Amino acid sequence: MIPLFDVQCGCGGVPGGAREALSGETLLEEMARVEIGRALVRLAPAAMLFDPIEANERLFALGTAGDRLVPCPLVLPNTAGDVGPEPVQVEAFISRGARAVALRPRSDAWSLAPWACDSLLHALEERRLPALCAMDEFTLEDAAALAGRFPALPIILIGVSYRAQRVLIPLLQAFPNTYLSLGANYTVHLGVEQLAAAAGAGRLLFGTGYPATGMMSAITNLLYAELSDEEMRLIGSGNLARLLEGVR
Amino acid sequence: METLLSRGRAGASLADVGVIDLHGHLGRYSFAIPDLSAGSIVRVLDRVGVECVACSHMQCMGYRAHWANDEVLAAMRAHPGRILGYINLWPASVDAVRVEVEKRVAQGFMGVKLHNGNGFTYSDPAYAPAYAIAHDCHLPILFHTWGDDPTLRDVREIAARYPGAPCLLAHAGAAAEDKYLALAHDLPNIYLDTALSCPPCGLIERLVAGAGAERVVFGSDIYFLSLPHQIGKILGARISDEEKRLILGGNARMLLHR
Numbered sequence: 001m002i003p004l005f006d007v008q009c010g011c012g013g014v015p016g017g018a019r020e021a022l023s024g025e026t027l028l029e030e031m032a033r034v035e036i037g038r039a040l041v042r043l044a045p046a047a048m049l050f051d052p053i054e055a056n057e058r059l060f061a062l063g064t065a066g067d068r069l070v071p072c073p074l075v076l077p078n079t080a081g082d083v084g085p086e087p088v089q090v091e092a093f094i095s096r097g098a099r100a101v102a103l104r105p106r107s108d109a110w111s112l113a114p115w116a117c118d119s120l121l122h123a124l125e126e127r128r129l130p131a132l133c134a135m136d137e138f139t140l141e142d143a144a145a146l147a148g149r150f151p152a153l154p155i156i157l158i159g160v161s162y163r164a165q166r167v168l169i170p171l172l173q174a175f176p177n178t179y180l181s182l183g184a185n186y187t188v189h190l191g192v193e194q195l196a197a198a199a200g201a202g203r204l205l206f207g208t209g210y211p212a213t214g215m216m217s218a219i220t221n222l223l224y225a226e227l228s229d230e231e232m233r234l235i236g237s238g239n240l241a242r243l244l245e246g247v248r
Numbered sequence: 249m250e251t252l253l254s255r256g257r258a259g260a261s262l263a264d265v266g267v268i269d270l271h272g273h274l275g276r277y278s279f280a281i282p283d284l285s286a287g288s289i290v291r292v293l294d295r296v297g298v299e300c301v302a303c304s305h306m307q308c309m310g311y312r313a314h315w316a317n318d319e320v321l322a323a324m325r326a327h328p329g330r331i332l333g334y335i336n337l338w339p340a341s342v343d344a345v346r347v348e349v350e351k352r353v354a355q356g357f358m359g360v361k362l363h364n365g366n367g368f369t370y371s372d373p374a375y376a377p378a379y380a381i382a383h384d385c386h387l388p389i390l391f392h393t394w395g396d397d398p399t400l401r402d403v404r405e406i407a408a409r410y411p412g413a414p415c416l417l418a419h420a421g422a423a424a425e426d427k428y429l430a431l432a433h434d435l436p437n438i439y440l441d442t443a444l445s446c447p448p449c450g451l452i453e454r455l456v457a458g459a460g461a462e463r464v465v466f467g468s469d470i471y472f473l474s475l476p477h478q479i480g481k482i483l484g485a486r487i488s489d490e491e492k493r494l495i496l497g498g499n500a501r502m503l504l505h506r
Contacts, residue, residue: 001258015449034484035257162445162473163279184446187478189292189471194282213446216256216484217477223259224296224476 002223004036005237006215007132008158008183008207010044012058015211022211024062024069031068034215036208040240041069042102042132044211052076052108053083060096070244072132075101077110077120086123093129099244100130100156106137114149121146125153128246130179135159140167147175154179154243158207162187165194172199179239183218184209192225192235201231205240252492256483263297265493268500269475271390271418271443271467272331274323275306275316281471286323290330292475299497301470304334304361304390311366313338317352324356332504334361334390339374346377353381358504359388370402379406382413388503390416390441390467395423400431407435414503416441416465421451429458439499443469443478452485452495461491465499 011027014020022045031039041062049055056073064070073093076083083089093101101124105112124131133143133155140157147155158181160168165188172178172195182192182204195204206222208215222235255262276284293301303323305316313336320333335352337345337360349360360378364370370391382389389406393399400417407415420428420440432438440455440463455464468478482495 034253165280165282187445187474188282189474190282190288191474209446211449214449214481214484216253217447217480220256220259220296220480220483221474221477223257224292224479226291226295 001035002229002232003237004206004219005240006031006036006039006183006208006210007156007205007240008181009039009210010042010046011211012043012062013045013049015045024065027210028065028068030210030215034219036215037237038068038070040072040100040244042072046104046107052104064097070100071096071098072100072102073098074104074108075120075124076108077117079110079116079119086120087126090123090127090129094127094247098129099247100132102132102134104134104137112138112142112146118149121150121153125150127248128152128154130154130156130243130247132156132158135161140164140171143178144171144175147178151177153177154246156181156205158183159185159209161185162191165191168195169198172203179203179205179243181205181207182222182235183207184213187217187221190226192221193227196227196231196235201227201234202239204235206236252483252489256480261297262496265297266497266501267296267298267466267479268497268504269298269301269468269470270388270416270465270500270503271441272301272303272470273306273308273472274303274320277306277472284471286326286331289470290327292470293330296476296479298475298479300330300332301468301475302332302334302358302390305336306472308336308361308363308392309365311338313348317348317357320357321352321355333357334359335378336361337375337378338366339368339372342374342377345374346381349378349381353385353387359390361390363392364399365392370399370406379410379413383410384412386412386414386505388414388416390418393417393419393422395427397427400424400427403438404431404435407431407437411437413437414439416467418467419444420464421447421455425451425454425458429455432459432463438463439503440464441467442482442495443467443473445473447481450486452481453487456485456487456491456495461487461494462499464495465503466496
């Protein structure tokens with residue numbers, strides 16, 4: 001059985017129309033049902049998460065369920081002096097078990113201009129703390145620009161469309177510190193195989209997109225792919241585990 | 249105990265399940281698809297263990313229906329029994345549609361695929377011969393839908409007027425789930441197709457609860473989308489394996505008289 005470590009996953013937020021937040025227990029139960037061993041977890045759905053500091057507290061309160069859940073908090077530049085110095089934020093996250101962070105420039109109203117965010121990105125790069133860039137917050141060009149300015153910072157692209165293959169291939173080839181989650185919305189006919197051949201299986205990460213969508217589609221997309229067992233193991237869990245172990 | 253969920257989790261072949269995919273495509277589209285050959289589709293069918301896929305050409309949104317149908321016919325002949333053909337139609341006139349449908353049915357096409365992205369509604373009079381032939385011959389009609397009222401209203405009228413034609417609603421639940429369920433409830437020849445790039449959690453369960461598993465049919469949208477990805481939501485749904493088998497192939501087998 002190929003071990004799976006989900007890079008694009010969340011709980012703790014309130015799904016649209018629901019009256020209760022999606023609990024950590026629900027996430028763990030679904031992971032067990034489809035045999036996903038570990039997950040990098042953000043607070044999601046994020047629709048009503050207007051307070052990133054409170055969102056992070058709720059995320060850490062979910063716990064780690066052994067080491068099955070790895071927190072991925074939100075991080076912001078301290079350009080307005082309201083969230084604490086970036087190196088302090090990063091140190092606090094790592095000491096609480098975080099091994100990656102999520103960037104939300106649109107939702108949290110900050111700029112990707114170098115003069116407005118490089119202090120934050122420097123702090124992340126210093127610790128090799130992977131940064132998740134979701135496509136509802138970034139364009140692929142935005143994410144590539146960060147990858148180019150901070151070559152030691154792992155940039156993880158999530159929520160990439162099935163229509164982006166013409167951009168993804170040169171992006172992954174041009175920026176060796178970029179990684180792609182194969183979770184929603186990546187459903188490309190023989191696309192995983194083409195990316196593995198063009199950029200290497202080491203750059204692809206298993207991800208689901210839960211709870212916006214179910215977990216099983218991403219699983220079958222990987223396990224029925226024309227890949228070797230070794231490539232599936234790298235994509236399924238090995239690559240993400242290696243990235244998170246690289247945090248200083 | 250081995251279940252369809254556990255088989256999907258293992259990446260094991262479904263060859264003994266009799267999976268039939270009722271929503272596939274051939275031909276180029278605007279975004280890049282890594283392999284546009286019909287052979288690449290068959291390779292995927294073999295890997296997953298899918299018996300066959302019913303394909304229309306990507307030109308179902310365009311005006312080159314004759315050429316598109318010839319392309320599909322070539323794939324049908326190259327891969328007999330594995331690639332089935334939907335007829336694409338351009339509503340130039342009543343006569344043109346009638347001639348094209350009669351010709352393609354004689355060539356072995358199994359149904360009709362319509363897309364209203366071509367600028368014509370499904371109620372356009374030129375389509376009438378296609379509906380009449382589908383009714384008489386019990387040919388499935390796959391309608392592109394996205395939950396909007398005018399489209400679903402058209403399909404409701406067509407399904408009511410031509411009860412012998414199974415009407416498959418592509419992308420069921422992309423929006424307005426309740427309207428799809430109401431259509432399936434009201435009309436016995438309505439079937440809900442599962443192709444959707446990013447279905448919300450629990451969609452399959454809700455379609456089955458609201459319409460019955462016997463009214464839901466597996467469609468992947470290959471190679472617009474990935475078949476291995478699309479089949480996961482069926483294998484992983486919180487429904488019985490018996491219901492999954494109906495969706496994956498049992499219902500399609502009945503519709504195609506296979």
